[in-house]
Amino acid sequence: MNHCFFDQAVETMNHQDMRELQLRKLKWQVERCYNTVPFYKKKFDEIGLRPEHIQQLEDISRIPFMDKSELRQFYPQGILAVPCEQVRHYHMTSGTTGTPVTVAHSDKDWKRLAELQARQFIMQGLKPGDLLYQGYGYGTWIGGPSADIGAHAAGIRILPVGPGRTNSTVSWLKDFEANGITCTPSFMIYLIETARNLGIDPRSDWSTLRMSNMGGEAWSLGLRDKIESAMPVGFSAHNQYGTTEVGGPIVAASCQASQTEGYAHVWSDAYLVEIVNPESGEALEAGETGELVITTLEREAAPILRFRTRDLTAFKENPFDCSCGRQAHPLIKWFTGRSDDILKIRGTIVAPRRIEDIITRIEGVGDAWLIVLERPEGKMDNLKVQLELLPSVWEDELGRQDRQRVISSKLSDELGLRVDVEICNPNSLPRFERKAARVVDKREA
Amino acid sequence: MNHCFFDQAVETMNHQDMRELQLRKLKWQVERCYNTVPFYKKKFDEIGLRPEHIQQLEDISRIPFMDKSELRQFYPQGILAVPCEQVRHYHMTSGTTGTPVTVAHSDKDWKRLAELQARQFIMQGLKPGDLLYQGYGYGTWIGGPSADIGAHAAGIRILPVGPGRTNSTVSWLKDFEANGITCTPSFMIYLIETARNLGIDPRSDWSTLRMSNMGGEAWSLGLRDKIESAMPVGFSAHNQYGTTEVGGPIVAASCQASQTEGYAHVWSDAYLVEIVNPESGEALEAGETGELVITTLEREAAPILRFRTRDLTAFKENPFDCSCGRQAHPLIKWFTGRSDDILKIRGTIVAPRRIEDIITRIEGVGDAWLIVLERPEGKMDNLKVQLELLPSVWEDELGRQDRQRVISSKLSDELGLRVDVEICNPNSLPRFERKAARVVDKREA
Structure with a gap:
C-alpha cells in the first residue's frame, strides 16, 4: 500500500516533538482565551485557575469542560477571541436541537481548514488531478465548503453538487469519471440503490471511483462493508469526523491502514483530545468507550477548550501504532453513537x-x-x-x-x-x- | 459620494492603456484557442482565418460567433484549453433548457473570479469588515461560490446561507447586523414581504443594511425603486451580471453612480463585449438595444470567443463617461430581456x-x-x-x-x-x- 502525505513533516512527526508542539500551542491558546474571552476568564477565576497553571499537557484536566448549551449564549457571533472585523466566514450548527451555534473563522482558520481537509483527502487515496464529486451540504453547514477548499488546496478537481440531484449524480459519476465522492453515509446507500434502479451497476459503471469520504453522522463497519461490496474492486469507504463547533470535519479521519480496522487518526497538531467517562468526566484507558472531549490548539477566531462532544468512541489499545507512519496522531474508533442518544x-x-x-x-x-x-x-x-x-x-x-x-x-x-x-x-x-x-x-x- | 476601489490602477486605467492591454490579451487568447482547442481551429480554418489576422481590437468581428448549443457538445468536461488535471472547479448551467453546459476553472481562473467579485462588492459600497448575507445558490451554480470567494478576497465577513430559510433570514439580517445581501431580485422581494408578515419592518429593523447585490435574472428599474423604498434610507439595490458560460457573475456591475441611472460597468480588463443586432449580427451604435456578445480575455481553462448571450442591452450614449472614475470600463444598460424569450x-x-x-x-x-x-x-x-x-x-x-x-x-x-x-x-x-x-x-x- 502506498501511503501518501499532504504535509509529511507534520504527519510523520515523532511523538516527543509533537507533545512539545502541542504544549506550546495549548499554552498560547489558554492564555489568549483567558485574556480575550470573558466567558473563559470567569470559568477559570471561579476555580482559581490561571493560564500559568498549565505547564504540561496533563494539566488540561484542570480546565473545566464546556458544552453546546454554553455556546448557544454567544448567538449571533459565537464565541470570539478576535475583533469581529477579522472574521471571514461564519458557519452554524443545524439548529435542530435549539438555537444554532455560530462558529466564526478567521482568514488563518480558513486556510488551516483547507490544509487539514486536503491532508485527509490525500491520506485517503486521492491524488492531485483526481476528480472529486462533492455531496456534502452547502450554506450554513461547514461540510460542503470544507470539502471544496480542501480539494482545491490538494490540487484535486472538484465537482460541487451538494445533497440531492440523485438521478443526475448517477450519470455524472460515470460521465466525469469521478475518482472520489464526499457525502453522508445515508446518501451513499441511497445513491447506490438509485443507480441500480436506473440500470447502472456501480461496480462496473463507476469503475474509476476509488473512495468515498463520509461523515456528518455516525456509521458502522457493517455499513462500510455493505458499501464497499457494492462498489468497484479496491474501493475504500473512508470516515472523517469533526463538529462545526470545533472548526469543521477535520478532527479525525481514517487512513488506508486504519480504515480496514475501523479507526481514524486524530490530528494532534490541531486538536488535543480526551476520552472520558460521560458520568464522572474522568479520563478512560485506551480501549474503553467514552465521550470524546476536544480542545482546539490552533483556532484563532473561535477557540474551544474541552468541548464535550457527546460522541462516543475509544482509543485503540495501541493508539500511536499505525503502519501508515502517522505515529503522533492517535487512533480512535469509528463512532458508535452519542452519549445523549443512547x-x-x-x-x-x-x-x-x-x-x-x-x-x-x-x-x-x-x-x-x-x-x-x-x-x-x-x-x-x-x-x-x-x-x-x-x-x-x-x-x-x-x-x-x-x-x-x-x-x-x-x-x-x-x-x-x-x-x-x-x-x-x-x-x-x-x-x-x-x-x-x-x-x-x-x-x- | 465616496468611490472606493479594490484594484484602483486597473479600475481607473486610461482608455488608451486599456485598449493596449485588451489587444495583448485578445491576441494571447485567440492564439491559444486556435492551437489547443480543435473546435476553434476548425471554426477558424473553415473561413481561412488565422490568429495573426487579429491585429487590432476591431478585428474581433472576423471571428465567428458561438452559442450555447455549441457548448453542449463538450459535455462533460466543457470546452477546455488546459489539460484536465489543471482544472480545480467545475460549474454548470442549470440544464433547464437542455444538457447542462460545464465550465471548468483553473487555479488562476478561480483567483481572478474572486478578485473581480471583490471589486464589485467594494465598488458597490461594502467595506472590509462589513457583514454580507449570502443568498445566491450553491452546488453546481456559480453564484454562491463566487460571492463567497469574492467577499473573502475583499476582507468582508460572510454569512453563507443560499436560497431559502427565509424566516430565519429575516432574523439573521437583524441579529448579525448585516451590511449587504446577495440574492436574486425575486428572493429580495419575497424576503421583504416575509419580514413584514413576521412583524419586522425592513426600514427600521434592518437599519445596518446598506446594499443588495442582485443578479441571476433580469430585473427592472421599477423593481429597484420598489425594493429601495422598502429599505433603510440610503440603501442601494445594485445589479451584477455575468453568465456561467463565460466564468461567472463578474462581467458587469453597477457602481454607486451608474446604479441610479440603471447602468453597469463592463470589466474591460477581463471581457471584450459587443452589442449586435440579433438578426444580422452587426455591431450597433451606442444607445441601440441589441444582443450582448462576450469574449473572455483572461479565462485559462475555458476560453470563450464571441459568445452570443441572447441577453438584450445597449451601451450608454456616452459609454466611457462615469463620475466614479472607471473611465475604461464601458457602461451598459441593465438588461431588458433576452433575444430568445421576447x-x-x-x-x-x-x-x-x-x-x-x-x-x-x-x-x-x-x-x-x-x-x-x-x-x-x-x-x-x-x-x-x-x-x-x-x-x-x-x-x-x-x-x-x-x-x-x-x-x-x-x-x-x-x-x-x-x-x-x-x-x-x-x-x-x-x-x-x-x-x-x-x-x-x-x-x-
Missing part, C-alpha cells in the same frame, strides 16, 4: 449504530431500515426493527419468513434483549438524502 | 421585464404578479396580467375596481396593445425563492 430499553442500553452494524452484516437485507421504539399500554417497552430485503430474497415467500426469524434471533442474541423484526414491502421505508433519522421513538409521544 | 403578441413584441417595469411603478400594486398568455379558441392571443394589491388598497372594494381600470389602461397605453388585468386575492400568486418564473405561456399547450 437508547435504554427495558434496562438495556442500546446504541442505534450497534443495531445498524448487525443488520447490515446479514445477507439479504436491503438498503433501508428503521428502529422503532414502542410503549404498548401496560406492557414493557418494545424494540422493533423494520427493514427491507433484497428483491431476490423478497420474492421467495418461504425464504422471507425464514429470514425474518434469522434476523430477529441474531439481533436478540447480540443485543441481549428481544427484538421484533418486521419485513416491509420493497421501497416502503424512507430514504435519506441528508442525515438519516432511523430511530422513531414512539415512547415519548 | 414575447410576440398579436404582432407586437413585448419584453416581460417591460411589463414588470410598468406595474412595479404603479402605486398600490403588491409584490406578486404573473404574465399569462392565452390563445382562446378562434380568437386572437390575449395578454393577461395577474397581480395582487397592497392590503390597504385591497380592502377598499371600490378602490379595487378603480385600480384595476387604471392598471389595465396604463399597461395598454405603454405597450401599445390591450392588456387584461386580473386582481387576485392576497397571497394567492406564487412567490419565488430562486429565479422567478413570471411568464405563463398557455398558447403552446
Whole structure:
C-alpha cells in the first residue's frame, strides 16, 4: 500500500516533538482565551485557575469542560477571541436541537481548514488531478465548503453538487469519471440503490471511483462493508469526523491502514483530545468507550477548550501504532453513537449504530431500515426493527419468513434483549438524502 | 459620494492603456484557442482565418460567433484549453433548457473570479469588515461560490446561507447586523414581504443594511425603486451580471453612480463585449438595444470567443463617461430581456421585464404578479396580467375596481396593445425563492 502525505513533516512527526508542539500551542491558546474571552476568564477565576497553571499537557484536566448549551449564549457571533472585523466566514450548527451555534473563522482558520481537509483527502487515496464529486451540504453547514477548499488546496478537481440531484449524480459519476465522492453515509446507500434502479451497476459503471469520504453522522463497519461490496474492486469507504463547533470535519479521519480496522487518526497538531467517562468526566484507558472531549490548539477566531462532544468512541489499545507512519496522531474508533442518544430499553442500553452494524452484516437485507421504539399500554417497552430485503430474497415467500426469524434471533442474541423484526414491502421505508433519522421513538409521544 | 476601489490602477486605467492591454490579451487568447482547442481551429480554418489576422481590437468581428448549443457538445468536461488535471472547479448551467453546459476553472481562473467579485462588492459600497448575507445558490451554480470567494478576497465577513430559510433570514439580517445581501431580485422581494408578515419592518429593523447585490435574472428599474423604498434610507439595490458560460457573475456591475441611472460597468480588463443586432449580427451604435456578445480575455481553462448571450442591452450614449472614475470600463444598460424569450403578441413584441417595469411603478400594486398568455379558441392571443394589491388598497372594494381600470389602461397605453388585468386575492400568486418564473405561456399547450 502506498501511503501518501499532504504535509509529511507534520504527519510523520515523532511523538516527543509533537507533545512539545502541542504544549506550546495549548499554552498560547489558554492564555489568549483567558485574556480575550470573558466567558473563559470567569470559568477559570471561579476555580482559581490561571493560564500559568498549565505547564504540561496533563494539566488540561484542570480546565473545566464546556458544552453546546454554553455556546448557544454567544448567538449571533459565537464565541470570539478576535475583533469581529477579522472574521471571514461564519458557519452554524443545524439548529435542530435549539438555537444554532455560530462558529466564526478567521482568514488563518480558513486556510488551516483547507490544509487539514486536503491532508485527509490525500491520506485517503486521492491524488492531485483526481476528480472529486462533492455531496456534502452547502450554506450554513461547514461540510460542503470544507470539502471544496480542501480539494482545491490538494490540487484535486472538484465537482460541487451538494445533497440531492440523485438521478443526475448517477450519470455524472460515470460521465466525469469521478475518482472520489464526499457525502453522508445515508446518501451513499441511497445513491447506490438509485443507480441500480436506473440500470447502472456501480461496480462496473463507476469503475474509476476509488473512495468515498463520509461523515456528518455516525456509521458502522457493517455499513462500510455493505458499501464497499457494492462498489468497484479496491474501493475504500473512508470516515472523517469533526463538529462545526470545533472548526469543521477535520478532527479525525481514517487512513488506508486504519480504515480496514475501523479507526481514524486524530490530528494532534490541531486538536488535543480526551476520552472520558460521560458520568464522572474522568479520563478512560485506551480501549474503553467514552465521550470524546476536544480542545482546539490552533483556532484563532473561535477557540474551544474541552468541548464535550457527546460522541462516543475509544482509543485503540495501541493508539500511536499505525503502519501508515502517522505515529503522533492517535487512533480512535469509528463512532458508535452519542452519549445523549443512547437508547435504554427495558434496562438495556442500546446504541442505534450497534443495531445498524448487525443488520447490515446479514445477507439479504436491503438498503433501508428503521428502529422503532414502542410503549404498548401496560406492557414493557418494545424494540422493533423494520427493514427491507433484497428483491431476490423478497420474492421467495418461504425464504422471507425464514429470514425474518434469522434476523430477529441474531439481533436478540447480540443485543441481549428481544427484538421484533418486521419485513416491509420493497421501497416502503424512507430514504435519506441528508442525515438519516432511523430511530422513531414512539415512547415519548 | 465616496468611490472606493479594490484594484484602483486597473479600475481607473486610461482608455488608451486599456485598449493596449485588451489587444495583448485578445491576441494571447485567440492564439491559444486556435492551437489547443480543435473546435476553434476548425471554426477558424473553415473561413481561412488565422490568429495573426487579429491585429487590432476591431478585428474581433472576423471571428465567428458561438452559442450555447455549441457548448453542449463538450459535455462533460466543457470546452477546455488546459489539460484536465489543471482544472480545480467545475460549474454548470442549470440544464433547464437542455444538457447542462460545464465550465471548468483553473487555479488562476478561480483567483481572478474572486478578485473581480471583490471589486464589485467594494465598488458597490461594502467595506472590509462589513457583514454580507449570502443568498445566491450553491452546488453546481456559480453564484454562491463566487460571492463567497469574492467577499473573502475583499476582507468582508460572510454569512453563507443560499436560497431559502427565509424566516430565519429575516432574523439573521437583524441579529448579525448585516451590511449587504446577495440574492436574486425575486428572493429580495419575497424576503421583504416575509419580514413584514413576521412583524419586522425592513426600514427600521434592518437599519445596518446598506446594499443588495442582485443578479441571476433580469430585473427592472421599477423593481429597484420598489425594493429601495422598502429599505433603510440610503440603501442601494445594485445589479451584477455575468453568465456561467463565460466564468461567472463578474462581467458587469453597477457602481454607486451608474446604479441610479440603471447602468453597469463592463470589466474591460477581463471581457471584450459587443452589442449586435440579433438578426444580422452587426455591431450597433451606442444607445441601440441589441444582443450582448462576450469574449473572455483572461479565462485559462475555458476560453470563450464571441459568445452570443441572447441577453438584450445597449451601451450608454456616452459609454466611457462615469463620475466614479472607471473611465475604461464601458457602461451598459441593465438588461431588458433576452433575444430568445421576447414575447410576440398579436404582432407586437413585448419584453416581460417591460411589463414588470410598468406595474412595479404603479402605486398600490403588491409584490406578486404573473404574465399569462392565452390563445382562446378562434380568437386572437390575449395578454393577461395577474397581480395582487397592497392590503390597504385591497380592502377598499371600490378602490379595487378603480385600480384595476387604471392598471389595465396604463399597461395598454405603454405597450401599445390591450392588456387584461386580473386582481387576485392576497397571497394567492406564487412567490419565488430562486429565479422567478413570471411568464405563463398557455398558447403552446
